Amino acid sequence: MKLTLAIAVSLLATSVHGVADHLWYRYSLPNITDWYNEIKVHPDMEPTSTYFMSNGFGNGYFGIQPNAPNKTVLFSIWDADDGTKVTNQYCGPKSICSTFGGEGTGLHVNYNFNWTAGVTYAGLIKTKSVVPGYTDFSGYFMHENKEWYHMATYRRKQPTPWLTGLYSFVENPSSVTINITRRTNFGNQWVRNATGHSEELTVAGLDHTSPLVASDRYGAGVDKTSFYLFINGPSNDIPKNTTLVRQATHQEPDWSMQGKTGGKTTKKSTKKTGHKTTKKSKKTTIKKSSKAGHESHRKSTIRSSHHSKVVKKSHKKHEEPAQHHSDKHHPGKHPQKKHEKPAKHH
Numbered sequence: 001m002k003l004t005l006a007i008a009v010s011l012l013a014t015s016v017h018g019v020a021d022h023l024w025y026r027y028s029l030p031n032i033t034d035w036y037n038e039i040k041v042h043p044d045m046e047p048t049s050t051y052f053m054s055n056g057f058g059n060g061y062f063g064i065q066p067n068a069p070n071k072t073v074l075f076s077i078w079d080a081d082d083g084t085k086v087t088n089q090y091c092g093p094k095s096i097c098s099t100f101g102g103e104g105t106g107l108h109v110n111y112n113f114n115w116t117a118g119v120t121y122a123g124l125i126k127t128k129s130v131v132p133g134y135t136d137f138s139g140y141f142m143h144e145n146k147e148w149y150h151m152a153t154y155r156r157k158q159p160t161p162w163l164t165g166l167y168s169f170v171e172n173p174s175s176v177t178i179n180i181t182r183r184t185n186f187g188n189q190w191v192r193n194a195t196g197h198s199e200e201l202t203v204a205g206l207d208h209t210s211p212l213v214a215s216d217r218y219g220a221g222v223d224k225t226s227f228y229l230f231i232n233g234p235s236n237d238i239p240k241n242t243t244l245v246r247q248a249t250h251q252e253p254d255w256s257m258q259g260k261t262g263g264k265t266t267k268k269s270t271k272k273t274g275h276k277t278t279k280k281s282k283k284t285t286i287k288k289s290s291k292a293g294h295e296s297h298r299k300s301t302i303r304s305s306h307h308s309k310v311v312k313k314s315h316k317k318h319e320e321p322a323q324h325h326s327d328k329h330h331p332g333k334h335p336q337k338k339h340e341k342p343a344k345h346h
């Protein structure tokens with residue numbers, strides 16, 4: 001009995017701790033190449049190592065973490081299904097770019113920016129097919145003064161550059177501070193395609209990792225033009241109807257990322273960094289409306305509810321964010337794959 005418990009605890013320590021909740025965005029725009037989301041973490045609900053993941057998609061994700069000693073912005077791309085490695089095309093001057101391993105492998109970048117809870121930032125993912133058969137994924141972070149920072153561009157073996165399975169989540173990869181509430185808002189989501197058509201994403205389906213245990217308390221809902229998500233709450237706040245609809249802003253983001261030139265530099269965002277202007281690529285496209293199903297991995301058991309449609313090709317494993325006590329990254333949940341074994345800590 002004692003031994004069983006010890007094993008269970010050790011499995012627990014290798015994975016996501018407690019429930020994580022996810023928002024799966026609905027959209028009808030075909031062939032998405034640009035994916036924008038705003039994030040505002042709730043003050044005092046940002047314990048170390050939480051991953052507030054704003055811009056998730058089939059082959060990677062982007063978000064912010066209150067790691068110690070530094071807060072960071074993280075952008076990751078998984079290696080191709082056939083094992084072909086992601087290659088680095090650009091690593092911003094303030095970025096730390098490296099590989100990650102475990103069950104999922106790929107490249108990721110940390111930008112150690114001391115973000116502040118209660119302030120709205122944004123993430124933008126842009127894709128482009130530069131070399132036939134490959135897709136370049138660029139991750140950009142928008143500071144509070146609208147100045148953009150180009151974190152990195154990674155090239156992945158993937159014939160079409162469309163972003164699918166768009167989602168956000170909050171999760172706790174650390175066994176420390178397991179019962180401190182983590183809460184954030186994700187708002188004003190927009191997508192755009194290569195011919196410049198855009199769509200505001202106002203509808204999202206709520207999902208959570210499962211099974212739940214008695215101590216799991218999470219919630220989600222709508223705050224005007226944003227969605228909120230929390231985990232490890234003092235109590236549950238689970239909407240009856242898990243299809244959430246936020247108010248539209250009708251305010252498209254600054255796709256060209258020109259805010260950098262007009263923005264005032266604050267002490268927190270003094271970098272003048274590589275940035276890019278948007279270019280329109282003339283891709284032709286494939287229709288692939290998507291609403292990816294996914295499965296998440298939690299504790300040693302896995303199972304997640306799933307909305308979902310077909311997902312043709314499996315995508316990469318999700319890497320979990322770094323722990324405050326370790327620099328290792330591990331695969332964690334994953335939107336479109338059946339099931340992963342618990343990640344290992346080293």
Ligand SMILES: *[C@@H]1O[C@H](CO)[C@@H](O)[C@H](O)[C@H]1NC(C)=O
Nearest residue numbers: 069070071113114115116268
């Ligand atoms: C980040 O900012 C907070 C609040 O201003 C400050 O207390 C903290 O020391 C800063 N952290 C780093 C690593 O600079």
Ligand SMILES: *[C@@H]1O[C@H](CO)[C@@H](O)[C@H](O)[C@H]1NC(C)=O
Nearest residue numbers: 068069070071072096110112
């Ligand atoms: C944390 O930030 C400081 C100041 O920018 C930097 O010198 C240090 O290397 C960073 N630590 C880690 C682990 O990234």
Ligand SMILES: *[C@@H]1O[C@H](CO)[C@@H](O)[C@H](O)[C@H]1NC(C)=O
Nearest residue numbers: 175176177178179180215234
């Ligand atoms: C947090 O979790 C620890 C370990 O399970 C427990 O001892 C403690 O009472 C919990 N604190 C709260 C506020 O629930």
Ligand SMILES: *[C@@H]1O[C@H](CO)[C@@H](O)[C@H](O)[C@H]1NC(C)=O
Nearest residue numbers: 030031193194195197283285
């Ligand atoms: C972008 O979306 C519009 C509107 O749905 C569509 O007509 C157009 O074909 C799409 N562009 C591409 C490149 O797929």
Ligand SMILES: *[C@@H]1O[C@H](CO)[C@@H](O)[C@H](O)[C@H]1NC(C)=O
Nearest residue numbers: 203204240241242243244245
């Ligand atoms: C849930 O909300 C969505 C969006 O408002 C709506 O279309 C749907 O009918 C609702 N479902 C139920 C069972 O109320």
Ligand SMILES: *[C@@H]1O[C@H](CO)[C@@H](O)[C@H](O)[C@H]1NC(C)=O
Nearest residue numbers: 030031160283284285286287
């Ligand atoms: C999406 O792109 C493919 C080419 O990759 C194209 O055949 C298809 O028509 C595009 N879809 C739309 C709706 O434009």
